[in-house]
Amino acid sequence: MNSSDGRSGRLGVGIIGAGHVGPVLGAALAGAGHALVGISAVSDRSLERAEAMLPGVPVLSVEQIIERSELVILAVPTAELKQLVEGLATLKVWQPGQLVLHTAAAYGTGVLAPAMAAGVIPLAVHPAIVFTGTTLDLARLAESYCIVTAPAPVLPIAQALAVEMGAEPVVVAEADREAFARTIGAVTAAATDAVSDAVASLAKMGIEHPGSVLGSALHSAVDIALRRSKAE
Template sequence: MDPQVTPPSGTPGNGPGSDGGTTPHTPRKNEPGSGGGTTPHTPRKIEPGSGGGTTPHTPRKNEPETPEDRPARLAVGVVGAGRVGTALGAALSRAGHRVVAATAVSERSRARVEERLPGAGVAAPQDVVAAADLVLLTVPDDELPELAAGLVSAGVPVTGKLVLHTSGRYGTAVLDPLTRAGALPLALHPVMTFTGRPDDVNRLTGISFGVTSPEPLRPVAEALVLEMGGEPVWITEEARPLYHAALAGGANHLVTLVVEAMDLLRGVGVAEPGRMLGPLLGAALDNGLRLGIDGLTGPVARGDAGTVADHVAELGKVSAESRRAYIALARLTADRALGAGLLKPEDAERLLEALAD
């Protein structure tokens, strides 16, 4: 059974009929805002058991099982209908919430909203926020501080609204202007890459989300992640930058290393470098994830200084940048291997001589 979540009773906007709070609005026919547009609504009183609030939904006997057949529980607005925003919006829709509006500037993003968030109107950021109970700020990291401050400066009503961003870099402090205005801040970072394809929503199943929020909102944040099919992992505010550096270094730089290896193989005549590298890299990644440093193989792990010296010399003929990158990574690898007892001190010394820049 899903965990039962009740937002803190002392937080503004939590009661039925509050102004845009965490109690969802189920529009009546022809009521303003019922068509997925951006007109702010005045919520009706939500009766107990109607599916309101952020409590995860457990179907009662004879209750419709599909989101289409039951009342929406939160009106969701997406500011930034890119790859992440539309994927999370679609996941929340699957969970029974209703995406009512989204921002979309380019033709591509407008088409993405129409395809993946059917029924959502396209509107300006302030109108999206005004229409929603749960606001997703899915914009690039560098735009987030200005967006948060700008919404407050524009006088957009946020009291009692759940406002979350998906940045890995930031915790909830970046939302402080909105928090001071009465919003309920959440940071939910999906640890996954997104392609922009319709099946991105399926990538959320089973992945980790880096979660940061005020402690009273922690159950709400975790419940939203579970509803989207993810696994919440708590990250403290001060740890967010290093947390994100670890993920970016592991994932983004991995792609660079793979492309670098493919280019070098093409240079020596390998027609299908991806096919050659696939099994090797797959095994190396599996070993690293399962065994840690004990899964290390290759000339550095063996203390084969002569081979490493040859690598450095050959890479210098191809690219000074490739040579420098190889030296830096080989030094880090040698330090790790030495610390784990995989490499003898005398072998490490010879390796470092071969790696002298």
């Protein structure tokens, strides 16, 4: 990746969090030529996911990842992000000039303030898809958008990383991140519940391939709704 601060095209990337998001973003960046230095994983399920998505990438402690990485990706639940950043600042492990990227939709870069005080470069990049934690997400990333927020001098870095993950970057202001998260969260939650209920109802009717039947109707309905919104 060529950036305005002269960084080389190949970054050493460390991933904190082996949930549905972190391993997928790691695989996407590895596919773009970056080197994965390690991933943190605690539970058996997260260890299995890390091995499946990132075979051969070492499982390291959070402190080891920060020590060895030029780019640190914080792919942890939103509720845990602030405490994690503050705790690591207290331990004095952040490194000046290090890129630190979090994936939480509701936060801009303000949540990284304790790390910024140690000299890190803050980036907020949220892929606007629902992750499964599998290779299916890599294809979905290629058809998706990343919501990016960063200080103006380093915004091109955040945008470039989104592109390298396969997505199209969309800049959202710091003050709008929370509202964005509420809007997208409400829509995806409602859609997930409605689709699950509808598929179950069709299955009870004895309809074959209820998911495919419903999917066909949904695709056309969403397409019409989006076309109408563009026309207004």
